[in-house]
Amino acid sequence: MSILVYTESENGAFKKGALEVTSYAKGIADMLGTTVTAVSINGGDSSELGVYGAEKVLEVKDDKLGNFNAKAYASVIEQAAKQEGAKVVVVSSSSDSKFLAPLLAVYLEAGYATNVVALPESTSPFKVKRTAFTNKAFNSTEISSDVKIVGLSNNAFGLKESSASAAAESFTPSLEDSNFGVQITAIDKATDKVSIADAEIVVSGGRGLKGPENWGMIEELADVLGAATACSKPVSDMGWRPHAEHVGQTGKPVASNLYIAIGVSGAIQHLAGINASKVKVVINNDAEAPFFKAADYGIVGDAFEVVPKLIEKLKEFKSNNA
Amino acid sequence: MKILVCISHVPDTTSKINFTEGDTKFDTNGVQFVINPNDEFGLTRAMWFKEKQGASVDVVNVGGAETEPTLRKALAIGADNAIRINAQATDGFYVARQLAKVAQDGGYDLVIAGRESIDYNGGMVPGMLAAITDVNFVNTCIGIEVEGDTATVVREIDGGKETSTAKLPLVIGGQKGLVAESDLRIPNMRGIMMARKKPLNVIEPIEANQETKAVQFQKPEPKGEVTLVDPDNVDQLIELLHNEAKVI
Numbered sequence: 001m002s003i004l005v006y007t008e009s010e011n012g013a014f015k016k017g018a019l020e021v022t023s024y025a026k027g028i029a030d031m032l033g034t035t036v037t038a039v040s041i042n043g044g045d046s047s048e049l050g051v052y053g054a055e056k057v058l059e060v061k062d063d064k065l066g067n068f069n070a071k072a073y074a075s076v077i078e079q080a081a082k083q084e085g086a087k088v089v090v091v092s093s094s095s096d097s098k099f100l101a102p103l104l105a106v107y108l109e110a111g112y113a114t115n116v117v118a119l120p121e122s123t124s125p126f127k128v129k130r131t132a133f134t135n136k137a138f139n140s141t142e143i144s145s146d147v148k149i150v151g152l153s154n155n156a157f158g159l160k161e162s163s164a165s166a167a168a169e170s171f172t173p174s175l176e177d178s179n180f181g182v183q184i185t186a187i188d189k190a191t192d193k194v195s196i197a198d199a200e201i202v203v204s205g206g207r208g209l210k211g212p213e214n215w216g217m218i219e220e221l222a223d224v225l226g227a228a229t230a231c232s233k234p235v236s237d238m239g240w241r242p243h244a245e246h247v248g249q250t251g252k253p254v255a256s257n258l259y260i261a262i263g264v265s266g267a268i269q270h271l272a273g274i275n276a277s278k279v280k281v282v283i284n285n286d287a288e289a290p291f292f293k294a295a296d297y298g299i300v301g302d303a304f305e306v307v308p309k310l311i312e313k314l315k316e317f318k319s320n321n322a
Numbered sequence: 323m324k325i326l327v328c329i330s331h332v333p334d335t336t337s338k339i340n341f342t343e344g345d346t347k348f349d350t351n352g353v354q355f356v357i358n359p360n361d362e363f364g365l366t367r368a369m370w371f372k373e374k375q376g377a378s379v380d381v382v383n384v385g386g387a388e389t390e391p392t393l394r395k396a397l398a399i400g401a402d403n404a405i406r407i408n409a410q411a412t413d414g415f416y417v418a419r420q421l422a423k424v425a426q427d428g429g430y431d432l433v434i435a436g437r438e439s440i441d442y443n444g445g446m447v448p449g450m451l452a453a454i455t456d457v458n459f460v461n462t463c464i465g466i467e468v469e470g471d472t473a474t475v476v477r478e479i480d481g482g483k484e485t486s487t488a489k490l491p492l493v494i495g496g497q498k499g500l501v502a503e504s505d506l507r508i509p510n511m512r513g514i515m516m517a518r519k520k521p522l523n524v525i526e527p528i529e530a531n532q533e534t535k536a537v538q539f540q541k542p543e544p545k546g547e548v549t550l551v552d553p554d555n556v557d558q559l560i561e562l563l564h565n566e567a568k569v570i
Contacts, residue, residue, distance in 0.1 A: 070449075070459065095480050099461040099495075102414075102449025111415060111533030114445050127537065133348075134440050136339040140538040145531075181458040185474075186485040195481030201569070225570065237503050243464075244478060249335050249440055250359045250498055258569040269335045275542070279567045281559070282548070292548050297562055301553030310556045317560050317570075 004086035009043040023160040026053025050166030058171035072179040074103035111143035114151040135275035199228035208263020212240035248273035266291025328435035330358035331389035360436025364496035397517035398509030409527035418450030419530040437495035448495035458488040464499030
């Protein structure tokens with residue numbers, strides 16, 4: 001009864017989130033005195049998962065699974081979980097994992113807890129801490145079903161190296177045609193940009209930037225930091241930036257290591273959405289802006305003066321620390 | 323086309339969150355409840371199908387009598403019938419099993435649910451409902467068109483979007499993008515008057531297991547004071563982020 005972890009790949013390499021969920025699964029395995037088995041679908045080099053604690057990697061190679069398909073992928077993981085007799089399945093909080101996990105939960109009759117931020121508080125009863133009320137609170141959730149699915153919040157656990165070495169094993173699931181009822185016709189993905197979900201650093205702009213023409217410095221700052229760009233709700237509502245950049249309670253959640261808010265006042269809905277970020281920086285000319293109460297570091301000043309200076313100094317810093 | 327929209331009754335986005343009974347229950351005192359925003363985008367898209375393609379739209383919710391004003395609001399926006407499953411929505415799997423029964427009995431072609439509720443953020447009900455009823459499912463849906471028995475759906479993925487086609491019946495987990503924020507509707511007086519006469523059927527829940535239970539709540543630790551940096555000394559900010567916070 002090993003712990004099963006679904007490790008996602010992109011362009012033939014494991015995503016950072018895959019290494020994080022493996023590290024986390026290893027943590028649970030240690031609590032339960034068992035080992036970690038990973039499922040990799042058309043994935044990267046399995047030995048990499050060993051570094052983070054997987055002892056066995058079930059490698060699925062199938063052209064039919066070239067594009068993500070929630071139902072088919074969930075079926076693969078279901079079959080792996082049954083073969084391994086896994087009682088705990090760990091998934092990430094990527095949009096694909098959040099898409100397939102509820103299906104998997106039904107196939108395995110498993111209780112599923114999402115947005116989990118730490119190792120289980122106890123394993124009997126099985127109790128995990130997760131965020132709720134869009135990061136305005138935490139809750140302890142008890143999963144009582146025989147098989148349990150844990151969805152780890154992005155960047156909540158980090159990467160932890162371990163001494164395991166992974167044995168790769170080929171795994172050939174049976175795939176029914178009925179799994180492919182949803183057929184992808186087009187994928188439109190910016191390959192040169194970091195997505196908010198995968199980003200360790202997010203640079204966000206608000207109404208204080210006065211107009212879409214002023215986003216050049218936001219993008220430049222993000223570029224220097226290798227960060228994703230985001231925006232507040234009013235900015236996306238006014239069409240200054242695409243909806244996909246809207247972060248907050250009704251937009252995307254952010255759980256980055258560093259969140260830099262520029263010209264964002266910090267409405268309660270915005271703060272809720274970004275609260276899971278570890279370190280928050282605010283740059284705003286209004287010292288009374290609510291964001292200063294939520295931030296770790298702040299600069300009261302004109303963004304149009306501060307940000308270019310920050311970019312220049314960060315470039316120096318990066319070249320000195322390269 | 324028969325559409326079912328699943329509605330959660332949730333605290334307004336501006337609500338301050340507090341707990342009672344030894345931090346085991348959400349404190350509803352002074353809290354304004356609304357249609358879950360992710361559901362409201364879906365409901366508004368359903369209204370488009372009703373007006374442009376002659377679809378019928380039912381709304382359903384799992385909740386006690388206190389959630390009825392939220393269902394009435396959905397009727398005032400334009401839904402035809404409302405169903406309230408008389409049970410507390412405490413576990414996603416349990417809720418999905420209840421909704422699955424209604425979806426199956428009603429023979430709906432399209433079931434729209436928000437990708438997650440903004441209170442428990444479980445984000446599992448739409449997918450579970452699809453799996454239990456064994457129909458196609460698309461999550462984080464930001465666009466849907468239906469022609470005959472085929473839907474074309476756009477899904478938000480990390481860093482982009484993906485378009486796919488699927489035969490009805492279909493379940494989608496919807497969100498902002500299904501319609502624009504500016505398309506959301508505030509019920510008018512006529513809508514509110516008509517909503518009073520529309521059917522709101524209360525049905526009892528089926529026997530179903532609860533697989534999870536929220537046993538305790540906790541508010542985040544109060545935040546320490548912000549460290550202010552002089553705007554003429556951004557080097558200090560870089561130094562703090564590098565040496566103290568260790569994030570760059």
